[in-house]
Amino acid sequence: MLTSLRSKAVIISVSCLATSTLISLLYDVLRRSKIYSADLEKEKKGKRIPYLTSFLKLDLQNLRKALREGGEVVWLLCFHKTVGEALRETGGIFAFSSPAGKPFVIVNNEDILKDILVHHVARYKKQHANGILELFRKTTLPNSQSPAWRPVHKLASRMCFHSVEKEQKLLSLVDELCVMIKKEEDNRKVNLSALLTDWYWKVTLFLVLGEVPQGFPDAYRDAWLACIDRLSSPLINSFFFYKFIPTPANLWYRYTTWKFRKMMMKKMDDDNKCDWSVVHMMLQDKELNLETSEDRLEVAMEFLFTGTTSVTSTISWLMWHLSDNIKLQDKVAQECIGYQANSTEESFVRDLNKLQLLEVCLKETLRMYSPIHIGRMCKHDDVAGGYSIPQGADIMTNMWWVHRNEDNWKDPNKFDPNRFLDSSGNIVKPDHYYPFSMGLRGCPGQAVAFYISKLVVIRLLSSFRFSSQSQQEPLFKPSLMLPNTPAEMNLAVAPRGDEGKWSRKISS
Numbered sequence: 001m002l003t004s005l006r007s008k009a010v011i012i013s014v015s016c017l018a019t020s021t022l023i024s025l026l027y028d029v030l031r032r033s034k035i036y037s038a039d040l041e042k043e044k045k046g047k048r049i050p051y052l053t054s055f056l057k058l059d060l061q062n063l064r065k066a067l068r069e070g071g072e073v074v075w076l077l078c079f080h081k082t083v084g085e086a087l088r089e090t091g092g093i094f095a096f097s098s099p100a101g102k103p104f105v106i107v108n109n110e111d112i113l114k115d116i117l118v119h120h121v122a123r124y125k126k127q128h129a130n131g132i133l134e135l136f137r138k139t140t141l142p143n144s145q146s147p148a149w150r151p152v153h154k155l156a157s158r159m160c161f162h163s164v165e166k167e168q169k170l171l172s173l174v175d176e177l178c179v180m181i182k183k184e185e186d187n188r189k190v191n192l193s194a195l196l197t198d199w200y201w202k203v204t205l206f207l208v209l210g211e212v213p214q215g216f217p218d219a220y221r222d223a224w225l226a227c228i229d230r231l232s233s234p235l236i237n238s239f240f241f242y243k244f245i246p247t248p249a250n251l252w253y254r255y256t257t258w259k260f261r262k263m264m265m266k267k268m269d270d271d272n273k274c275d276w277s278v279v280h281m282m283l284q285d286k287e288l289n290l291e292t293s294e295d296r297l298e299v300a301m302e303f304l305f306t307g308t309t310s311v312t313s314t315i316s317w318l319m320w321h322l323s324d325n326i327k328l329q330d331k332v333a334q335e336c337i338g339y340q341a342n343s344t345e346e347s348f349v350r351d352l353n354k355l356q357l358l359e360v361c362l363k364e365t366l367r368m369y370s371p372i373h374i375g376r377m378c379k380h381d382d383v384a385g386g387y388s389i390p391q392g393a394d395i396m397t398n399m400w401w402v403h404r405n406e407d408n409w410k411d412p413n414k415f416d417p418n419r420f421l422d423s424s425g426n427i428v429k430p431d432h433y434y435p436f437s438m439g440l441r442g443c444p445g446q447a448v449a450f451y452i453s454k455l456v457v458i459r460l461l462s463s464f465r466f467s468s469q470s471q472q473e474p475l476f477k478p479s480l481m482l483p484n485t486p487a488e489m490n491l492a493v494a495p496r497g498d499e500g501k502w503s504r505k506i507s508s
Contacts, residue, residue: 046383049105050090087401093387102238103393108401110432112385116376116395117439120384124376124395129231130240135257136227137301143292151288152302155278159207160451166276167349170452173203174459181464181493189469193316193489196456197308203452204307208300209267210274216263223260224308226253237394264300268293278303310371310449313485315456318365321415322461323468323491328417332357333461333496340462352454359427360417362453366435368415369484370399374437399434400484408432467492 083106086094092109107113116124126139126149141148177199184190201217201224209216230253235242243250271283282288282296290296322329335357343351353359376395383389404412409419409432422428436443443449460466474486 046386046388049093049095049387049389051095083401088405088407093385095393103390105389105393105395106401107395107397108405109385110402112387113374113397113402113434114438115382115384116389117374117437120382121439123378123380123382125379126375127377127394128373128375129233129236130243132230132236132243132253133227133305135254136223136261137305138298141290141295141298143295144289146289148298148302151282151290151299154288155281155299155303156448158281159276159278159448161276162350163276166274167455169206170203170455171459173199173206174456176202177456178459178463181460184493188492188494189490190493191488192319192466192491193312193474193486196312196316200308200312203311204304207276207307207448208278208303210272210277210280213263213267219256219260219263220304223253223256224305226256227305229253261297261301264304265293265297268296268300306443307448309485310443311452311456313369313371314362314365314449315453315460316486316489317369317484318361318453318457319460319466319491320468320474320486320489321365322361323466325415326465326467328361329461329466332361332457333465336458336461340458349451349455352451355454355458356425356427357417358454358457359450360420362450362457363420363427363433363435364415364417367403367409367419367433368413370403370435371484372435372437372443373398398484399437402432402434405432461496463496465494465496467494 087106087108093105093107093112095103095105097103107116127133137148139148140146177195180195180199181190181192184195198221201220202212205212205216205220226249229249230236230243233242233249267279269283271280274280278300279296282290282299290299322332335355339351339355340348374395374397378389378391378393378395381389381391389395403409406412419430420427436446436449469490469492474489
């Protein structure tokens with residue numbers, strides 16, 4: 001009897017899922033028949049965008065082989081390189097369509113990107129994966145109905161101001177990371193990317209709330225990872241209605257996001273007097289026009305969404321390249337150790353820009369592994385860089401395809417910090433460099449990312465010596481949203497010894 005009921009329940013569930021999927025597909029076809037009636041292959045105002053089926057340079061057979069033999073992470077690396085080659089063949093832009101007819105446009109041509117992100121910014125909407133991100137945070141504040149990005153950018157510009165109390169607490173958090181690494185010394189290796197990710201939830205919460213409440217890091221992690229999983233789903237990206245289908249992954253995302261947002265809402269009116277925290281600044285600055293806790297919640301959630309992977313991914317890749325070049329690592333370590341020795345509590349953060357070698361190493365890491373995925377939805381037919389962009393098209397790019405373009409960079413796959421130094425040894429910004437996107441809607445947290453990254457690297461290199469265990473570059477996580485995130489990064493680790501005697505003593 002019980003077995004029969006279970007069988008019927010399974011049949012009903014599968015039938016409902018299949019029916020919902022079919023309905024979503026039909027809905028998408030009907031919904032998009034009008035919106036996407038403008039065919040990408042018809043020249044309306046500008047040039048025709050090269051269509052995916054019009055060239056064979058993607059070498060789909062090799063991509064299938066990579067997926068079959070190496071799994072998703074190998075396939076993604078192959079896809080990265082293959083798309084880069086295809087963009088070179090097509091002048092930096094090509095298009096393809098989903099089964100429901102939705103057009104996608106992939107771009108790395110800088111003139112086209114500048115039109116989309118700077119000159120014609122009002123014609124495009126910052127939207128990812130058919131709006132699935134709106135469950136985590138909303139782009140429009142619910143009460144004031146103004147864009148959330150404006151207060152986010154204003155607040156981000158204030159987050160690096162000098163505060164001895166803030167810096168002491170931040171350095172205590174960094175020392176917690178060092179303790180985690182020290183516990184792995186017996187194994188003589190550490191998965192640095194995993195440790196950084198597990199640890200950094202606390203840092204982002206600290207900057208937003210001014211504290212790390214019990215239970216918040218786990219809830220934050222669950223909601224964020226579920227969000228990234230849905231953002232990377234081909235079905236979510238292709239079919240508007242699919243996000244409403246009650247699949248286990250969709251239900252988990254909705255539950256974890258609801259739970260974490262409910263926890264965060266309780267903190268939106270709690271001013272803990274930490275003048276560096278986002279919550280305190282929102283409560284105190286009336287010019288931000290964040291009068292309700294609902295509006296403040298969306299701003300806080302935007303910081304929590306964007307403020308994680310850019311730092312952990314950048315530090316991970318920097319440490320891998322330094323581990324692969326011990327001579328360079330020791331030079332950077334000596335710069336960090338000397339800086340600590342000659343710094344006071346007042347000057348330690350204020351003078352971080354004096355770490356010139358560390359600065360150019362971070363810049364080169366961001367060139368090679370920019371964490372920013374750019375997604376826009378075209379609200380009205382447009383011409384960008386001379387090409388016709390139809391209404392409703394999803395525009396996608398990753399700065400990998402810009403920063404590793406052989407037409408603009410010499411040896412683009414080589415880690416070379418000297419690219420950012422002129423003949424006199426001064427730091428310069430090269431052309432074709434956009435690690436945090438471009439235009440008003442670019443990532444607002446670049447100053448914070450540099451600030452935190454430097455604090456962490458100073459502590460790590462003053463305390464430990466790292467070395468790579470393989471000459472092969474670590475693989476990437478299989479994520480369309482965060483394609484430059486390392487899947488695993490195992491580094492050999494040893495105490496630096498007397499050279500790091502100026503750093504704070506780390507005890508386990």
